Amino acid sequence: MKEIERLAADLERYNRAYRAGNPLISDEEYDALVERLRALDPDHPYLHTVEPETFEGKQEVRHPRPMLSMEKAYTEEQLRRFLSRVEKAARKLGIDPVIYRMTPKLDGLAGRDDGKVFATRGNGLVGYEISSAFDKGVVPIGGRGRGMGEIVIVKSYFETHLAHIFEHPRNMVVGIVASDKLNEHARKALADGMVHFVPYSSLPFWEGTAAELLEDYRRIGARLLEQVDYPTDGLVLEVVDQNLREYMGATSHHYRWQIAIKRKGETGVTTVVGIHWQVGRTGNVTPVLEVEPINLSGATIRRVTAHHAGMVAKLKIGPGARIEVIRSGEVIPKLERVIEAAGQVELPRVCPACGHLLEFRGDFLRCPNRNCPAQVEQRLVHWFRTLGTADWFGIKTIKKLVAAGYDTLEKIYALAAEDFEALGFGPVQSRNLAEALQTSLNKPVEDWRFLAAFGIADLGPGDSRRLLEHFRLEEVVNLTAEEISKIDGFGDVTAASIAKGLAEYRETIRHMLGLGFQLERTPLQTERKQHRLAGKRIVFTGKMNHGSRSRMEQEARQLGAVVQSSVSGKTDILVCGRKVGRRKLEKARQQGVKILSEQEYLDLIAEK
16 A cells, blocks of 8 residues: 555654654654554554654664564543553453553653663664763763663753754754764753653652552643653553563553553644545555645644545545545544545556556555556565665665666675666765665565565564574465464464465565575464473673673573573573672572573573
8 A cells, every 4th residue: 555655754754764863754753654554554663663763973772682562552442442452461360450560751862871881772683882972061960870761851951052953852952862973052951950760760760550550540640740850752551560571561662561651643624625546565555535624733634544445435525525534744634534425436447557457445446567666666666665785775776776687686686886877876876775675685584574575475573583493584475374274373464365375476485585694583373382491580790701691692582591681480500601690599499490500591591
C-alpha cells in the first residue's frame, strides 16, 4: 500500500529530525502517526525496531541489555488492555497482587551511564559513546554510574532564557552532545549547571495496584508531572516484580511489562470532495479522501485515509460525505467515523499505476500485476528500509533506478559508482550509493531481518524469526504450506500465502545469499535443546577475561539460555568474573543459585 510506505517514510523523516534535535512535529503527533501505521500494517518493520539515532564521529558501543522503545496507551481502554495482559501473566506465576510503578516520562536524549561508559540509545542494541558530555558540563544527577536516564535541560531555565532561541529543549541537548563547538547559549546553560543527566531511578514515583491506578491515574500522573522541572511527554507505567518482567519479556521494539501513557489527538468534521487511489508494495490499492480544508492540531488538513475499498463501499464514502477525522501529526490523518454517507460510490476497475484490471482480496482492491511499477518501487524501498544497513536508497533514488530499467535487487547490487553516474546521478552521490551497497554486504545483519526485507506477503519480522528458529535460511525458500503450518503461530491460510511468496522470491533470495551478506544466524530450537545450557537462567557479573560481558551473554542466548540482568529466586547460574560485589554473591547463595567462575562456565559450555 502506497499509503503505508508513505507513512513509514514520513515516520523515518520525522524521527531523523527529532533525533537530530530539530523536531518537525510534536511528540503527540508523532505517536499518533505510529499508531496509524500500526492500524494499517501491524507487521511493518518500522514498528518492530527501535527508532534509530546516529551521532557522526562517535564510537559505537553495544549495550549489555537492549534499550528499547515503549508501547503506548492513548486511551483508558488501551491502558486496561495492558493491565489485563500483565495480570494474566502474573496469575500464571502466582503473583498477587501485582505492584506497578508510575514515573514522569522525560523528553530528552536517552542514555546509559555505567560509570565508565556513557552511551546513547542508538538503535537499541548499539549506541554511541558520549562521555564527553560530562566534560562539557552536563551534570549527572546523583553522580555517575546510575544506569539509564535522559539528558534534559531544566524546563523553567529554558523557558526563561532560551525558548525564544531554540524551538524545542531537545534541539539544544542534541547539539551539546553532537557538536564539538558549542554556541554561547549552550555554553551559558552548561556553565549555569542547567543541563542534567537524570537517571530514571531518581524520578518521583507512585506505586500501587491496578485497581488503585485506574481509580485515579489522571490525578496521580498530574501530581508526578508537577514534581519535575524537566520537559516531559507523558508518563511511564511498569511492573515492579523482576520475575514477572523476565516472564513477560520483550518484542524487538518494546518491553511487554512497560507502557507509556500518552494523550490522543484532535478531531474535527469535514466534507469529502473526491477520492485518490494509491498502489502499495503488495498490490493493495487504497483510498485517500480529498476533503474540504479543516484545521486540526495547528495544521490545515486536505487529505484523509479511508483504510480500504471495502470501507468506502460499505460506508458509502464519496463526494459529499460528512466525516469525522482525527489528526495528531499524520500527513494523511485518520478517518474516525462517517456522520453522513454519500450517494452512489464507484470503485476503480483498473490499477492507477499500470492499468491492469483490479481484483478484490477481502476488503482490499488489489493489482495482481507484480511488475506494476508502483509495486516494484515500494518493494525495493521496503528492502533497503528493513535491512537498515544501506543509506541513500530513498524513494526518489529508487524511482530513478526503476525508470532506467534497474527494477530488481539483482540488477541494483550489480551497479558500481560509474554505472550510477551513467544513469545521471552526480559523482558524490554515485560513490555514496556504491559504498552503501558494499556496506550492506559487509555490515552484520540478523537473518530474520534479511528475510523480512524481501517484503513477502504475511511474512513480517516476527514470523521471519519464528521460521528461522525451525529452519535454516537456505531451507526456508523450499518450505511448503504444510511444513509452515506445523509451526506454532502459523495458520493454514497464512502458511499458504507465505509458501507462495517464498516460491516467487526463491531465486532472488538465493542470488542475494550468494552475494555474501554477513548474516547473524538465529539459533535453531533443536540446537538449543541439545545443549545443557538450554533453558537455564544465567546472570553474568564482574569483569571478564574471555571477552566483553555482552558477547558472553550473546553466546549464552545462542545456546538457549535465558540471560537475566540481576539475581533472583528464578536464577540458575551466576557467572562471576573479577571484582564481584560481596552482596551479589551472598544473595546468590541465599537463593540457592549455582555460582561459577568464568573459567568453570567456559568449561561447561565447551563440554559436549
